[in-house]
Amino acid sequence: MPDLQTRTAELRQLDDQYNIHPFCDGKELHERGATIIAKGSGSYVWDSDGNRILDGMAGLWCVNIGYGRDELADVASSQMRELPFYNMFFQSTTPAQISLAKRLAEITPEGLNHFFFANSGSEANDSIVRLVVHFWKTEGQPEKRLFIGRNLGYHGSTLAAVSLGGMKAMQALGHEVLPDFHHIPEPHHYVRGGDLSPEEFAKKAAAELETKIVELGAKNVAAFIAEPIQGAGGVIDPPPGYWPEIQRICRKHDVLLVVDEVICGFGRLGEWFGSQYYDVTPDIMPMAKGLSSGYLPISAVAFNERISEALRMGGTLTHGFTYSGHPVSCAVAEANIDIIERENLVPRTREEIAPYFRKVLQQIADAHPLVGELRGQGLLAAMQLMKDRDSKTFFEPSEPVAIDCRETALQKGLIFRAVGSAMVLCPPLVITRQEIDELADITAASLDATAKAYGIA
Numbered sequence: 001m002p003d004l005q006t007r008t009a010e011l012r013q014l015d016d017q018y019n020i021h022p023f024c025d026g027k028e029l030h031e032r033g034a035t036i037i038a039k040g041s042g043s044y045v046w047d048s049d050g051n052r053i054l055d056g057m058a059g060l061w062c063v064n065i066g067y068g069r070d071e072l073a074d075v076a077s078s079q080m081r082e083l084p085f086y087n088m089f090f091q092s093t094t095p096a097q098i099s100l101a102k103r104l105a106e107i108t109p110e111g112l113n114h115f116f117f118a119n120s121g122s123e124a125n126d127s128i129v130r131l132v133v134h135f136w137k138t139e140g141q142p143e144k145r146l147f148i149g150r151n152l153g154y155h156g157s158t159l160a161a162v163s164l165g166g167m168k169a170m171q172a173l174g175h176e177v178l179p180d181f182h183h184i185p186e187p188h189h190y191v192r193g194g195d196l197s198p199e200e201f202a203k204k205a206a207a208e209l210e211t212k213i214v215e216l217g218a219k220n221v222a223a224f225i226a227e228p229i230q231g232a233g234g235v236i237d238p239p240p241g242y243w244p245e246i247q248r249i250c251r252k253h254d255v256l257l258v259v260d261e262v263i264c265g266f267g268r269l270g271e272w273f274g275s276q277y278y279d280v281t282p283d284i285m286p287m288a289k290g291l292s293s294g295y296l297p298i299s300a301v302a303f304n305e306r307i308s309e310a311l312r313m314g315g316t317l318t319h320g321f322t323y324s325g326h327p328v329s330c331a332v333a334e335a336n337i338d339i340i341e342r343e344n345l346v347p348r349t350r351e352e353i354a355p356y357f358r359k360v361l362q363q364i365a366d367a368h369p370l371v372g373e374l375r376g377q378g379l380l381a382a383m384q385l386m387k388d389r390d391s392k393t394f395f396e397p398s399e400p401v402a403i404d405c406r407e408t409a410l411q412k413g414l415i416f417r418a419v420g421s422a423m424v425l426c427p428p429l430v431i432t433r434q435e436i437d438e439l440a441d442i443t444a445a446s447l448d449a450t451a452k453a454y455g456i457a
């Protein structure tokens with residue numbers, strides 16, 4: 001990319017001149033300049049200076065099959081030539097869209113066979129809010145319109161998705177949480193567990209849902225939404241026993257269970273979906289990201305029989321997006337699913353690569369004075385950085401320890417994500433053992449450099 005290299009400074013300048021970046025401090029960006037990613041292949045990306053970087057975040061938790069798949073480019077190209085666009089409004093659709101829906105029904109958990117299509121995880125969750133309220137009206141229970149989410153939950157950036165989520169910083173931007181949205185604490189044993197065993201804490205954390213339902217009145221509560229593992233909140237995997245309890249409580253109170261599979265879906269935990277990993281049966285399941293491995297924007301919401309039947313019979317569904325079921329995105333998503341299946345990426349993750357990933361990270365976490373906890377499951381992990389792990393002293397929010405560690409890792413050729421004072425990893429499912437070894441070496445070296453900078457030995 002010699003051409004690009006000479007242009008990095010110019011691109012940075014143009015970026016600064018014209019772009020408003022999501023999830024970014026504009027002033028800091030102005031001073032630092034954006035990292036410009038120009039190319040990708042397998043588990044690696046290249047910046048515009050030609051540096052090869054191991055992508056420990058699969059883009060934005062999404063490039064499950066890795067970069068550079070010509071097969072998907074070919075599928076997109078032929079679908080564009082055949083039919084670049086048609087919509088699903090007003091009693092129409094396309095062959096590519098129907099084919100994807102049928103394929104999804106084959107891989108989603110039993111009972112989830114009807115799909116609504118959108119373009120992002122946020123749109124999927126926003127759609128859920130509207131369609132669930134409509135569902136309860138058609139059931140003759142219009143007062144069921146309250147939603148419960150969790151602190152540190154992430155469900156997207158639209159108004160309804162931010163309200164479902166529990167990110168205080170997002171809720172502070174521009175708009176308060178919408179009325180009708182409530183939250184319970186996150187099931188993070190390391191932070192909130194005290195002297196309880198993980199199993200005891202799981203019961204306590206799940207009981208917080210029942211307390212909230214009772215407080216609001218079960219007759220008013222429409223749905224509870226949760227990620228199988230809280231991703232953007234810092235990779236918080238619940239202790240054993242949490243999910244079965246949550247499901248039991250939702251069923252008991254006839255509260256719909258929405259399991260947000262936007263990160264955990266499509267093999268991340270070594271099952272097709274996180275709900276299968278935790279053995280729960282959602283009523284509603286939003287998915288995005290890994291659905292197309294990020295090659296094109298697309299999301300879908302799976303509904304169970306009870307809800308889809310009511311939606312079918314509930315009159316005109318006055319909801320949808322121009323690009324709901326976009327044929328090119330659908331064709332690419334189906335080809336992506338074919339690749340995940342053909343290359344056995346789900347069993348490979350479960351049996352081979354995730355156990356290796358976790359073993360290697362656990363060795364680092366156990367040995368390193370900066371790491372208090374390794375959490376996550378499958379190919380999703382976070383290391384909690386601690387000021388003093390023995391006395392369990394956390395860094396102050398004003399101490400940018402994870403950002404410093406992330407920047408060090410980037411210089412050494414690895415993309416991490418910093419969440420609070422935790423280092424998050426979510427590599428492509430195609431990552432090899434050799435690449436995991438490289439990831440581990442850079443992780444250890446970056447932790448060493450950060451520990452030194454913060455005077456921790």
Ligand code: PMP
Nearest residue numbers: 120121122154155156260262263
């Ligand atoms: N749900 C979850 C669990 C997510 O992680 C995300 C994105 N990180 C979303 C929803 C929102 O997806 P999008 O950014 O595509 O709107």
